[in-house]
Amino acid sequence: MLATGGASIWAFLAPAGVHLPVRFLGFEAVLLQVDTLSRLMGIIFGLIAAAAVLYSYSSGASNRQTAFALGYVGTSLGAVFAGDWLTMVFFWELMAVTSTLLVWDYGGEAIRAGFRYAFYHGLGGSLLMAAVVWHYTVVDSFLFSASSGLVAGIPTALAAVGIGVNVGFVGLHAWLPDTYPRPQIAASVFLSVYTTKTGVYGLARAFPDGHIAIAYMGAAMAMIGVIYALFQHDMRRLLSYHIQSQVGYMVAGVGIGTAMATAGAFAHVFNHILYKALLFMTAGVVIARTGTERLDDLGGLAKHLPFTALAFTIAALSISGFPGFNGFVSKGLLTVAAHEEHLTVIYYLLMAAGVGTFMSFIKFGYYAFFRDLDREWDVDWSNWGQRVAMLGVSALLVLFGLFPQTLFAVLPGSTAHAHTFAPSHILEGLILAALGLVGFAVVKKPLSRIAHVPDVDAIINPVMFYGTRGLVRGLTELYAAVDRVVAGGAYAIARRLSHPYPVLNWLRVRATSVEREFRPGSLRATIAASIALMVVVLSGVLLGLLF
Incomplete structure (x- = not known):
């Protein structure tokens, strides 16, 4: 609570300007930039986090949940204080990860809602990243100071849709009422604050002079x-x-x-x-x-x-x-x-x-x-x-x-x-x-x-609505199946370790059988196939890195 309150005070008092310029993989980046927009976001993000931490502590939230929540707060602050698109997208994606963990932590129905939430925000973040890369090919810089917003055309279209996921554009908002009512009550307080408002901040960075289509979309969202x-009859769904x-x-x-x-x-x-x-x-x-x-x-x-x-x-x-x-x-x-x-x-x-x-x-x-x-x-x-x-x-x-x-x-x-x-x-x-x-x-x-x-x-948008539900249901069942296999395997190992003699007898019989069936030619063929497979995989990875 003191740390988040201190972040709010720091945001209010910090001098304006670029504070942490760096070079990363040959690109110019600014890890910390304070201007009127980021200052306002930092003040309110830190202030409400202090109140939310106190509420969380008083509402029976676990230490792990609070840790995920503070990670969510920290990545949101990283996004709004970034001075370039690359850094902002990096923290944007981390914000999606930490908020998903915050949802998942409660278990039960929150697991499935968290998968759907992660799917939407992974898609939105990928579109925003594509917009930023396209912007770089034109401007030759990721810095906010290099241009006023994103380059018009394909980059702004991609960014509008990508950021539109975060702010809940009509047709891209299904994750919001699906997710926020699911987790523990204190987690919902944190979730109500950061993702959508960081999205509004990103929208203002991408469109500093506005756009009439975005204005009409906002009015449609409001209505x-x-x-x-x-x-709605469910309180948190209404909210x-x-x-x-x-x-x-x-x-x-x-x-x-x-x-x-x-x-x-x-x-x-x-x-x-x-x-x-x-x-x-x-x-x-x-x-x-x-x-x-x-x-x-x-x-x-x-x-x-x-x-x-x-x-x-x-x-x-x-x-x-x-x-x-x-x-x-x-x-x-x-x-x-x-x-x-x-x-x-x-x-x-x-x-x-x-x-x-x-x-x-x-x-x-x-x-x-x-x-x-x-x-x-x-x-x-x-x-x-x-x-x-x-x-x-x-x-x-x-x-x-x-x-x-x-x-x-x-x-x-x-x-x-x-x-x-x-x-x-x-x-x-x-x-x-x-x-x-x-x-x-x-x-x-x-x-x-x-x-x-x-x-x-x-x-x-029935394809996206029902398609993501089916995908999430499949991912949830896969997660449950893997969980059963891992849990069953761990139990079997623990049981065998407590009674090792049947395992040792089985290994001795198996070793004798393998020795009788051993053929040098088949071993060489197996090694050759393994090497060939490894070469194919590494070649694919190398081509991916180069192109």
């Missing part, structure tokens, strides 16, 4: 994510779809590309990390205390878990963009940016997603905490560590909501035209909240009757 979230939706706001800001939009995108990165981590913390407390993940099995928990209910309410108002909370600030920057650029469709999609967000979290709060349920819960309060972690994050949500200038001071882009507390803006936020309340009242009964809605990937 589709919130629609699917509304249909996972809202990651896609909220990251959609950030992607839209990066795509719009103006100074205001960039400031809004990264203000939303900062704010989203805080309130989403807090939402996963509160959901984790409910799951740990009640033993259920389903909202329709819950109710009346506010009187049993009052502190958790208060923390949830603050986080819910923040993600929904209610005036006085941090989400209101960053969402306002993004909608103003879309309005100034006359991007009417994007503006109204973001506004509609805002109404849907209010509806989702009114639903979450109603079913989990505030509805009357003819059932008495025998649950303990959240423990002191969980309460301290949730209290600290809750305070930041209110701080940045009431005093946005504290956040504006570290943002890239410009907030010169931001009028956060203009009466018209506050009225807009209140209208969205009222529409959300009315909307939930209208759809409450129909939504309660819907048990399952097929994922959008199953409709628009």
Whole structure:
């Protein structure tokens, strides 16, 4: 916890510029570069990691899980502080490995989800690497300073799809709601923070001037994510779809590309990390205390878990963009940016997603905490560590909501035209909240009757959706078969070592049999075949290295 908090302080105080230039295999690389963008990411990554470690320790997470989580944090920091594409991709891939290990550590259903997660991120990382290599053939440098973003054309197309996996582009997002509800509750807090937000950072590096197609994709993510979230009864699955939706706001800001939009995108990165981590913390407390993940099995928990209910309410108002909370600030920057650029469709999609967000979290709060349920819960309060972690994050949500200038001071882009507390803006936020309340009242009964809605990937991309499921199922069965063989072999060896005489007798009989059957010609043929096979394999490896 001290190390991650120290990383946040260092990111805030570190002087801007290139700090660790090196040459690696003849290529120029920068292992550490501090600018406005990386500084902001470093501050929030370190800050939330400190709270997440405290929550993890207080939630019964194993030391091994915490080690994987800290490895995940470290590789994410490595990616955002890299000063060149080669270093960034290196840490990007390590981030995928460490996050997969974090998912797998819990076992059970998380194993299969982890395989699917690894498949998607391996594919995305490979596409990004291809984009970076293509970029190098044109620019002759991996350094960020060598060009403004990636070279237009094939490299940017490859990068958009590769990074799109990480941020959850529509059609590439199935891993997100599939994976994040599976691991231990504290692991979900870490997972909600780093992969998608590092993806937004990578998108801004690749497209520093924005791209209209990315802006529209972001708006579509915001709307589709919130629609699917509304249909969920599993708490963490609902929160996972809202990651896609909220990251959609950030992607839209990066795509719009103006100074205001960039400031809004990264203000939303900062704010989203805080309130989403807090939402996963509160959901984790409910799951740990009640033993259920389903909202329709819950109710009346506010009187049993009052502190958790208060923390949830603050986080819910923040993600929904209610005036006085941090989400209101960053969402306002993004909608103003879309309005100034006359991007009417994007503006109204973001506004509609805002109404849907209010509806989702009114639903979450109603079913989990505030509805009357003819059932008495025998649950303990959240423990002191969980309460301290949730209290600290809750305070930041209110701080940045009431005093946005504290956040504006570290943002890239410009907030010169931001009028956060203009009466018209506050009225807009209140209208969205009222529409959300009315909307939930209208759809409450129909939504309660819907048990399952097929994922959008199953409709628009069935080959990837069902193909990866089949691949993951096959890999899981292969993993289980290998595990059985290894475990069985280890048991057999241990048993034979404890009773060695039958083995020695078998070896003596076998040696006599081999001696009778020995033929020098067959031995020479076997050696020749082995050498030929080795030559073929080594030749293939050499050709691969050369070409």
